[in-house]
Amino acid sequence: MTHTTPIARQRRHTLYFLDYAKSFAPVFLDTEVDMTAVRDHRHSGVRHSWVSYVLYAAGRVLREHPEANAAVSGRRWPKLTRHDSVHAKLTLDRRLDEQRVVLSAVLPDVHTASLADIQQRLEHYRDADPGQGPEFARVRALHRLPAPIGALAFRLATRSPRGRAKTMGTVAVTSLGHRAVDGFHSVGGTTVTLGVGRVLDRPVVREGKVTVAPVMRLSLAFDHRVIDGAEAADVLTELKAALEEFKSGEAVAG
Secondary structure (H helix, E strand, O other), X not given: OOOOOOOOHHHHHHHHHHHHHOOOOEEEEEEEEEOHHHHHHHHHOOOOOHHHHHHHHHHHHHHOOOOOOEEEXXXXXXXXXXXXXXXXXXXXXXXXXXXXXXXXXXXXXXXXOOHHXXXXXXXXXXXXXXXXXXXXXXXXXXXXXXXXXXXXXXXXHOOOHHHHHHHHOOEEEEEOOOOOOOOOOOOOOOOEEEEEEEEEEEEEEEOOEEEEEEEEEXXXXXXXXXXXXXXXXXXXXXXXXXXXXXXXXXXXXX
């Protein structure tokens, strides 16, 4: 026996986003990151989320790659908008009216924010009430609209690169590392989307010897309309280096 019901209104924003994302031309890369330096920093003082380190590194790396911290608009006469600031969209697994949904939060100016600031913002959004908190008032308003009007409102809000930067950031970071997921690829609505898998002890080779280290799979999806594979590979390589060579002094200097 089967049952057919309308898709829950709490998921409408995801449908609107997926319709928007059809215009992307995604290509996917991934690498493994030795998180020993990050782990040591986590154990040296205040315990930060693994994702906070990725956000911190992404802000610094994307600042040095304005071509990747950009957005395309227009189909017949395409234009490229380069953003001076790096705003990171973070996805959140939450429940809204008992419906499990993906919500997102934009953390502005992660290119200058300290690690502690990023962690504080992350915790703020993780603790916010999806049903009542002002942080998610816009998505709740979108759900209350009739579906055709809601879809139109979403398109209008994301039509301009400036509007997209406020709604979806200039880089997206999504994590499934809290589950048994090593790696995955997704399109987050920005030119560069980072996918964070779990950190797990794995064998690595150092100076010709096998040892055990905490390793994280890091994926990068890029919009081929905006950048090419070489630029995306540079971004991913520099992100890997920033995490593997992380030093506590960088977090203080932020």
